Amino acid sequence: MKNFSKIMLLAVIAVVLTFGSAFAKEYNDKESGLSVNIPDDWKVSSEGNVLEASAGEDINLIFETLKADDVEAALTEAEKALTKELGELKTEKTAEVEINGMKAYIEDCTAKEGKINVSVMLLATPGKKMVLLYYIGTPEAEKKHEAELTAIVQSLKPAAAEETEKK
Numbered sequence: 001m002k003n004f005s006k007i008m009l010l011a012v013i014a015v016v017l018t019f020g021s022a023f024a025k026e027y028n029d030k031e032s033g034l035s036v037n038i039p040d041d042w043k044v045s046s047e048g049n050v051l052e053a054s055a056g057e058d059i060n061l062i063f064e065t066l067k068a069d070d071v072e073a074a075l076t077e078a079e080k081a082l083t084k085e086l087g088e089l090k091t092e093k094t095a096e097v098e099i100n101g102m103k104a105y106i107e108d109c110t111a112k113e114g115k116i117n118v119s120v121m122l123l124a125t126p127g128k129k130m131v132l133l134y135y136i137g138t139p140e141a142e143k144k145h146e147a148e149l150t151a152i153v154q155s156l157k158p159a160a161a162e163e164t165e166k167k
Contacts, residue, residue, distance in 0.1 A: 024151070027051060028159040032065040033127030037155035039148050055148065058141030062134040071130050075122070078132060082118060086111035086136070089118060099123065100157040117142055126158045 024037040038044050038053045045052050049065040066074045089109040097104050109118040119135040
């Protein structure tokens with residue numbers, strides 16, 4: 001999980017070559033005003049206020065737009081759901097960062113005796129919404145998809161007003 005924290009922090013401060021429009025699709029959420037690029041070869045699904053992306057069975061990202069008054073309840077529910085699915089979570093690191101002008105709080109954990117890495121990021125968007133981003137993956141898959149994960153985090157940005165209509 002330490003690698004994922006480094007990836008997220010490096011994405012904020014480093015200029016990394018990202019996948020061009022031919023290699024990634026941009027997803028814009030009207031409700032949150034958030035834009036993210038997901039590689040074309042990842043499986044993506046969207047239902048209501050949730051966007052899910054996965055690279056095979058070993059890497060999953062879930063973006064959930066929260067209502068402002070739901071934040072504490074959503075965090076509690078997320079912890080319960082993750083614990084039910086993965087067992088006890090061991091917090092490895094917490095950090096506050098800024099991603100493309102948006103404040104984020106990150107908690108990196110491990111589960112199943114270090115066999116699964118879990119990261120939960122709470123991101124405040126300019127649209128005054130909170131987005132909860134869950135990352136779940138094996139250490140091997142995290143290493144394999146490091147460049148893609150870095151590009152995804154780096155691509156998180158406020159969506160232009162006209163883009164939020166696309167969802």
